Amino acid sequence: MTDVFITSNPQLPGANTTAPATQTSYADAPEVRERLVKDAQVLIARYPQPRSALLPLLHLVQSQDGYVTGDGVQFCAEMLGLSTAEVSAVSTFYSMYKNKPVGDYHVGVCTNALCAIMGGDEIFATLKAHLAVGNDERTSPSQGERSLTLEHIECNAACDFAPVMTVNWEFFDNMTPTSAVELVDALLAGHEVSASRGPAVCSFRQTERILAGFEDERPDAVHAGGSAGPASLEGLKLARQQQQDSDGAEDRA
Amino acid sequence: MSKLSPVLSRAWDDPRSYTLEGYRRHDGYQAIGKALAMPPDDVIKLVKDSGLRGRGGAGFPTGMKWSFIPQGDNKPHYLVVNADESEPGTCKDIPFLMANPHELIEGIIIACYAIRADRAFIYLRGEVVHVLRRLQAAVREAYEAGYAGKNILGSGFDLEIVVHAGAGAYICGEETALLDSLEGYRGQPRLRPPFPAIEGLYASPTVVNNVESVASVPAILRNGVDWFRSFGTEKSPGFVLYSLSGHVTRPGQYEGPLGMTLRELLDLAGGVRAGHRLKFWTPGGSSTPLLTEEHLDVPLDFEGVGAAGSMLGTRALQIFDETVCVVRTVLRWSEFYKHESCGKCTPCREGTYWYVQMLQRLESGKGTDTDLEKLLDLSDNILGRAFCALGDGATSPVTSSIQYFRDEYLEHLRSGCCPFDPALSTAWAPALATTGARA
Structure with a gap:
């Protein structure tokens, strides 16, 4: 390198x-x-x-x-x-800086303990076989196809959505081997793909510009994906229910 | 049923909660007027009196940390918000920042006013680009509304807020490594003392606070110390996000008072997934020693979890049922620590390397009966001898798993292979096929 x-x-x-x-x-x-x-x-x-x-x-x-x-x-x-x-x-110290060309998309599969056990290991093995690449390797695109780099990643702070994947550091939640294969096939074919909590995925290079500190040029990108994913709202839903129940009990009393 | 108390998460189901308008709809930016009308020292005293303790894991009193900043020293002061959430299992700050970034910004303004800092940095891990979008937009909105920049709300107080994306390094969650990283160096921890309060960013007095700690401050200003102390316990007051993940029916974020128990939280989350039972769990991420079924009633506050032999950490409650091989799990965590060790000190760099070698051998059933003692001996040589808490944390899963599951390690030796079928642990394992799970 x-x-x-x-x-x-x-x-x-x-x-x-x-x-x-x-x-x-x-x-x-x-x-x-x-x-x-x-x-x-x-x-x-x-x-x-x-x-x-x-x-x-x-x-x-x-x-x-x-x-x-x-x-x-x-x-x-x-x-x-x-x-x-x-x-x-x-x-060379930071893992997001790459010393060889990354494909149009960087695809991450969390294989830290919890995601690995919830199925991340199986997803990663499936994708390696499907794409015929190893860890941190880029696909060789056939004519007209996009390319991607596959990498297993560490905990990405979305454990309540396990097993998780990322594409260009956007969240892809509750993945399965089947949905993972569909995802990479769509990416390679150049179809628009949207994150579970986030906008349509842009290219790796465009993502890096946001990471450098410049806002996404697509004005609506920040609003995509809503305020929170379903798992993030479980406690709040329950608290609202508790509040309703206790209000009801007071009304009856 | 135990009561939840959504404060930080109170508006997450508002589809625009993350915008300035959305935050204002839910009492947003009402605390800063109060704070700016108080002498800064009174704001520090208020936060001290609230008993708020750091939510990033260590639980150090937030107000006390602020009071360590020397005043009248003619040096610039800085606030650095640690949003480098990377501890395995920890997933609270990321959904918070996605749904409610303005509450962090309001907390930043109050904290900077209190410690007399005119510049704040939010160090966000890089791998969460949608959260970065939300933060960048929120800071821009705050400037446009006059909550940041020059002469905030006519108070004469100036503040610049910078959003800074990291580049993939768990170690940067350690506060001094974070400061080195923010200065443009490799993220490696610094020798302390001097502590950041005296020589932090650019060798100037600096407060480094976790996202959730800073974000808890506006609610304290809005509602008062007595209100805050009505949640939680005497020594661990307030509300926190509990993050349940893994083999639980409804994984997610549950905000409630400190001191809830896992039994209560599991009840709320629908229990361990159907047809299974709890085997082991972490109270606050992989760096906090494992607990088991016998700890279901331990109060999840700093004192309670400490007394049970672990640490509260970040309330990252990772739930593992009886289908899970503890050796495999600990191997995975050890691979993580090996990958993330910054290499600065020998005990951590070499120790995590040898953990992986030995655990790989043990998991595949090729270890020997002296390996367990060797693992414990190795742990003795890391814990307390590493340069920072990353090394100490790496020993937690190893030593606690041997403490509670020695027989399972030995079973790997006896059978010459791992006795577990990983397919049974996956999210898509058919529920019925697991009733006769081997364990």
Whole structure:
């Protein structure tokens, strides 16, 4: 994985300049660079210290390239006055930053203990066989098809909807092997797919732009999926029932 | 039937509860006027008097944490909201933020006013992009309505609120690792002292609070300390979200007073799934030692669960029935801790690695009878010796499962394989086929 950074980065190894004199990232695509610089400046301005924008900037370059490329690392370094080694040290620490191209969709299957037991293991095994890929591998699309990267993920804070999956980090609740296969087939065929609690899934790169800190450009996306999923409302439903029962008892008394 | 008390979740069935208008329909933004009319120290005192304790797991008194911020020190102060909810089984802050982000924002304004901070960060885990949308929109709405920015509601108080998405690292739920991550570094914990209250974000005084802790503050301002203390117990007052998941008839969020029991909550949730019985459960995520059927009547408050040999944690009640292999479950959690160990300290980095090796061998029936003692010995070398609580937490499922289910480990050795059929535990296992479950 490091060769990705080294081959396209003339400053490695041992670069320790705090502010590289030459701006070499995205040299072949000045219009891309110009756009990224504008976005990066917005993000950096949100923080008292520029380096705090590094995680957002890494999401930003992933929204451009679909993974963290040598250009992306170089760009972050240039914008923040860091060495590329400092940037790579951070990007390799966090599991959402990918060191190889992700498909049009990132598909996650929770296999942490509870989801695994509720069926996540079976779902993950089914999808691996169905797609003929291993963990963290991308499908090879046939003509006209989309691609996806399959990965088993850790607990995604939706345990009351187990077993859970994600597509580009949107919630897909109460999955089964059958619904999981239908989901990935629909994604590969390019059909519109909506999250259980969320909007129609956009591409991995568009998602990364939201993660960088820019609001979804689709104005209604924020409203999709309602306020809460069914499991989230179980207690409230019951409390309303309790309230009705006790009001009724008071009325009778 | 035990009474639930929805406060944070009171409006989740309003289809627009997450908007500014929706929040206003349900008493929203009524507390900040009250707070801004009080001297900041009085707000801190009020929160102290309420007895509110941190909802992120450790239960440290929130008002006391705020009072540790030195005043008149001419340094910027910061509030950092820990929304990096990643503890296995924990799923309360994410539905809360999706349905009610403005209550967090109102709590942030009050907290920042109290500790005299002019900048707040919400550190949200990255893998929940729809929650991020809701937070981004809510913060924008708050600015537009004059609840954030310069001179809030004409009070002269300024506040900037920044939503920051993480990038996939459980360790960033540890408050000092979170601060390093927010500063743009690898998320690794810092040596304490100095504590964040003295040297936190950018080496300035910082309060790091869990989402639910901050979000509980507006209701305290609205209704008063006595009202808040009418919920829960003397030492653990207030209401909390209990999250039931796994082999329960109606998994979900149940908000009620601290001190409810699992028996009461299971009653409300329709019991363990039909035809099955409770085998083991976690009171507050995988880092809190397992409990069993004998603990059904333990009050779920900080003292009660502590006395039962576990920890209240985040009230992440993961329910496992008799079809579940405890060795397999503990292996999965150990794989998680190994994956998430930041690598900074040896006991955690190496210990979690060897946990996985040994548990894989045990689960497949290829272990030896000395493995259990070795696991316990290894646990001794992690607990209390790791740099942060992640390492300590990793030992909880291992040691508690051996304490309660030693025979089940030995059964794996005797039969040379795992005696359980994983198909019987799935959400789609036919109910009738499980009546003769092997266990």
